[in-house]
Amino acid sequence: MGTLLKNYIETNQKVFHEELTKHVRQLDIPTSLKKSMLYSLEAGGKRLRPILLLASFEAYASNVEKTYRTASALEMIHTYSLIHDDLPAMDDDDYRRGLLTNHKVFGEATAILAGDALLTFSFEMITNDALLSNSEKVYLIQLLAQASGPTGMVAGQILDMEAENQTVTIEMLEKIHALKTGELLRFAVTAGAYLGNATKEQISYLQDFAHYLGLIFQVQDDILDVTGDEQKLGKAVGSDESNNKSTYPKLLGLDGAIEMKKHYIEKAKELLKKANADTSRLADLTDYFSERDH
């Protein structure tokens, strides 16, 4: 990763970490609920989604504060989904990013409620954004709910669960990931470009780009589960195999998965060129997504 991109990512990780947690810290709510919400928000995610939103915005505009709350709302939704995903009734994970999962620290009931609270509060955050017009707020809330709710991420979770212990086609695998991971990435680029006043055509190319970025993200996730370093990942490898999950390496072999990733990267970069703006940072982020080791 180049130094410029590294600085960009690290600087904005700090910005969003502060922005994300600030709003929750200010809430006058029961202590245990606040601790549980903050625990997962502070657990040191890569903040890829808010950074992607910001970079999409910066392809068209420069008053970056306009993205902060929407990007934080997006990261809160991502965080809630991880808390619920890790529950015993779902993936039953004890560790996430090298730390105990939320329910292992606070108990299942509080973890469920902290997830519900983050989901609900993310929409409230957008309504409170003094830098957005009412029509921008309504559009962003609609888009975020579509991306994360029953037609988006939640549908992906259901399909992913149902695909366990079954062999699925590569098309079905792509559909699951498009919903489970891709929809929030699509929201990130759409919201960023929309707030930056991109044209409909530009937004449309970026949405197609986000589709491939989601697939790159997922194929890399699957590859890391085979070849990754447990220390760097902060979680056990080989869990896809033991959970009998359909993955790219399983369907295509490890070499086939790496080839598929290259294909996705080419498609993603072609679409960026068509988006007719300064998308060099988005191209750099694409490389970063595809090469990440955790």
Next chain:
Amino acid sequence: MGTLLKNYIETNQKVFHEELTKHVRQLDIPTSLKKSMLYSLEAGGKRLRPILLLASFEAYASNVEKTYRTASALEMIHTYSLIHDDLPAMDDDDYRRGLLTNHKVFGEATAILAGDALLTFSFEMITNDALLSNSEKVYLIQLLAQASGPTGMVAGQILDMEAENQTVTIEMLEKIHALKTGELLRFAVTAGAYLGNATKEQISYLQDFAHYLGLIFQVQDDILDVTGDEQKLGKAVGSDESNNKSTYPKLLGLDGAIEMKKHYIEKAKELLKKANADTSRLADLTDYFSERDH
């Protein structure tokens, strides 16, 4: 209950049942997710919250369709909270309204996701309402998120859990119920009156009214858990006692709880008179809330 009120309630139960389920039935989503969402939406609740919203609106205006989506969003949020509340990690209930609880039919993972989906979709529904302006949508979404999220219902759930196996004061019990039940009732009357173009002063009286209505609702719930009919309630009685929950009868005795209910009814009706509108239906609903046997 008078025939007029009975007709009003039954007619509008049908209206909201249809309205609520229609939007979910139209979604293009995985079958198991849709079935799980519809199962709980169709489980025959009393629809008290949407009816309260409607009656508050009708104290000031008459174009009732303006309330339908917001009232449905409110009932969806109530329904999601019941699904998550019933989970083994929370209250661990097998029956609700005489039917198996969501997770007993669809499994815990699907129940968690169906709750998440209903919560998220409720906000989307408001953004899609063709009868509301953008500023109305933003205000209602903000109000609903505040009432249901970490500062509202979710806080109430946390405090309620923490109060188990402890003796709490009557003030603490009122605080828990004000958050857990009261906030959604407060949203119902506030949203209804706001959409009916009530003045700020009128809305303020109705909000205070909703506070007492919530307490009436809860004291009656507690009384029914002692004196109620399991057939009518569709759930076991005596569960508060066996779960060692703080209740009005436990803190004040059964007679004391009934006295307290009378006091709350008086306060509620005083406030309705001050709201300076045709609140006769809200007064009737107060009696209905206080006399309900299920």
